[in-house]
Amino acid sequence: MFENRLTKVFRHISKLARRQNITCYRVYDDDIPEFPFSIEMYEDHVYIAEYNRKHGMEEDAHEEWLDTCLELISKVLGVPPGKIWVKQRQRKENRQSQYEKLSLESHIMTAHEAGLQFKVNLSDYLDTGLFLDHRITRSMVREEVKDKKVLNLFCYTGSFSVYAAAGGAAEVTSVDLSKTYLAWAEENMQLNGFNSPAYTFVHADVLQYLDTLKLNTYDVVIIDPPTFSNSKRMKDFLDIQRDHADMLNKVLLATKKDGVVYFSNNYRRFVLESDKINAASIKDITKQTLPFDFQQKLIRKCYRLTK
Template identity: 60%
Template sequence: MQQLNEKFLMFYNRLLKVYKHLSKQAARQGIACYRVYDHDLPEFPLLVEIYESKLYVAEYKRRHEMSEDAHEAWLEQCKAVMSEVLSVKIEDIYVRMRQRKAGRLGQYQKLEESKSEFVVTENGLQFIVNLVDYLDTGLFLDHRVTRQMVRELSKDKKVLNLFCYTGSFSVYAAAGGAKEVVSVDLSKTYLVWADRNMRLNFPEFKSHSIVHADVKQELGRMQDGAFDIIVMDPPTFSNSKRMDDFLDIQRDHAELINECVRLLSPDGVLFFSTNFRKFQIEHEKIKASNIKDITKVTTPFDFSGKLHRYCFKISK
């Protein structure tokens, strides 16, 4: 690598230090997809995730006061540093621009039509990821531990996955021996993706239902006590034209949780999570026997000290 100036040398050293630490933990746990950098240095507002032999890089939008050419040169130098430190080919580094927002806004936004898909493995299960066509990759790495929790509880259970995205929780439930899995989302694109993920892992699993619906409406149509496990990971805010009303998770979470509790069997549990940084759970409005904050225990090693989401295990 060419001689680095002081600023890029700082980025090089930081990335190398973090990667040495995290790669050892990843190797011990047999994990090949993990986050390695998230805006550690103000001068380098990047998010970097490893997906086996490829890199997903998101640049947070900012006023960098660089010309277009200067910014392009800056980005190319960043890629050269990442390629060197992380041993990834330049052509296997995929860069996206994203705004720093409270929650997973814009996850349904399609960016390109390249169909740049490949399959990665997590805990013995396979998932289709796409580092080019969408703002998010298809696999939220921060829920790795929570997914495994659901897997361990799913034996002979009926599982409902709300705001299911690409169905990773549904696949984990099937892997745990679930009797039935229902995946609900408003995006047909992601429901197809969820179905493909399920078929990729369990082509003979016949008890996976795909429901294209607004979750708030669908919950009202479901029967009391129908499920043993419910997973709900909603966006912070959504105002899709296909919805009767907009969703605001701070305003609506108690109502959504209470509807989920109604659907739970007597010993059922709800895993509820949100990426809204200022979220405050309204205990007094929730009709459940126990609300346990499991944010800390579900935080993966690569998100330690940097996880901006909350996770709760709620018992009927």
């Protein structure tokens, strides 16, 4: 059942990817509940995350089942085991298969997207450093930032910042609370030759940072916050459903007239409280920004606000 499904979707999706010259894409995402994986291609590597589910198997039986699945994935995708990287939401201590040994090695590679380069880490974090579902959104930003001032909040590894620089933005400011991700964002910019002093990186709690912004400063703002955050380094904890209107209003104050804010989040039950948001227009661009490899499963919402 799993082999048939994977063979079918891989044939279809890889064909679409080749046509669009896309080398990093999602192949499979929990299509069959009994096989709870997310499987992504990163050029000639495969990244697999196993979702944490009650499977009712003893540990040894689960290990054996997983090894069988990985062999099958290797065969269907035509990728050798040495280039397959597996993440489990709960790491098992005594895993003895070849895949576990591999996943304990660090693997960092350079991935390519739309003529740009990104550092991707397939081994050390639950996320690789490049959110593939925002491929189209990044391109939209690139198209409209020429000679404009751009602010990227919760910038993560800076992929939107790289696209903004590639689109000819006059200034790009990237803000994140994580020093690790901020350094990664700077590395991604340098990887693409973007070393200008016009590209700045700010280590800050975004919720507090919003209160320091000057009025009418930015032409384009990207804000892609987590659903919840209660980092010890944050002054307040973030609840995106509760806080989004207030947060977006602060962002809009810092945005020039006719400026644009791209806002997205991954909260499954998110409802935009548009009546509380001081924007001239709000457009739901979720479907418009949905890539071919996320058509069935994507839960994130995406909006374009104009001041």
